[in-house]
Amino acid sequence: EVQLVESGGGLVQPGGSLRLSCAASGFTFSSYSMNWVRQAPGKGLEWVSYISSSSSTIYYADSVKGRFTISRDNAKNSLYLQMNSLRAEDTAVYYCARGQVATIYMDVWGKGTTVTVSS
Amino acid sequence: AIRMTQSPSSFSASTGDRVTITCRASQGISSYLAWYQQKPGKAPKLLIYAASTLQSGVPSRFSGSGSGTDFTLTISCLQSEDFATYYCQQYYSYPPITFGQGTRLEIK
Numbered sequence: 001e002v003q004l005v006e007s008g009g010g011l012v013q014p015g016g017s018l019r020l021s022c023a024a025s026g027f028t029f030s031s032y033s034m035n036w037v038r039q040a041p042g043k044g045l046e047w048v049s050y051i052s053s054s055s056s057t058i059y060y061a062d063s064v065k066g067r068f069t070i071s072r073d074n075a076k077n078s079l080y081l082q083m084n085s086l087r088a089e090d091t092a093v094y095y096c097a098r099g100q101v102a103t104i105y106m107d108v109w110g111k112g113t114t115v116t117v118s119s
Numbered sequence: 120a121i122r123m124t125q126s127p128s129s130f131s132a133s134t135g136d137r138v139t140i141t142c143r144a145s146q147g148i149s150s151y152l153a154w155y156q157q158k159p160g161k162a163p164k165l166l167i168y169a170a171s172t173l174q175s176g177v178p179s180r181f182s183g184s185g186s187g188t189d190f191t192l193t194i195s196c197l198q199s200e201d202f203a204t205y206y207c208q209q210y211y212s213y214p215p216i217t218f219g220q221g222t223r224l225e226i227k
Contacts (some may be wrong), residue, residue, distance in 0.1 A: 105153035
């Protein structure tokens with residue numbers, strides 16, 4: 001079964017850091033691009049970051065550029081999001097989502113992990 | 120950034136109805152458009168990509184059309200499990216990848 005499982009969410013103070021992980025299974029992880037997408041409480045979907053299959057191409061939303069770092073370990077079938085200098089507006093459910101080889105629609109999603117930034 | 124605008128933002132319909140949701144891009148995106156369904160507390164689910172290609176396993180009552188700037192998602196005969204929020208997403212020009220604000224479909 002194709003599956004993505006996020007972990008690492010939690011409560012963190014403003015200015016703090018958190019590292020999210022996404023474990024992939026059931027498919028050849030190294031062949032696919034990956035994304036992080038977030039959803040603030042009661043709001044719509046916001047794309048956060050993209051990484052190509054080989055990590056050669058990385059993109060970020062302006063709202064997180066310079067604060068968040070996406071990475072992957074194809075040997076461990078894992079995707080990561082290092083989040084620094086967290087703000088209240090980063091509070092959201094964070095989903096990892098599988099992209100495609102040459103394009104970026106997302107066909108497999110994890111269930112999400114919740115990040116709450118509050119003092 | 121390409122802005123995606125969905126209409127309506129919410130509406131009510133009955134089981135068995137035919138419904139259409141519209142998504143408009145702020146500039147032409149060819150057919151690089153996907154539609155997702157999200158139920159409360161759940162992850163989004165891909166319904167359609169390339170504007171009109173049905174994702175494997177998605178019921179045929181869902182269909183998509185359009186190209187350029189104007190797109191539609193149609194559900195031909197609403198079922199109870201279709202009441203959810205729907206999002207469009209463009210992948211023609213990125214970054215950033217952009218979603219519409221969502222259309223909430225409720226039971227009348």
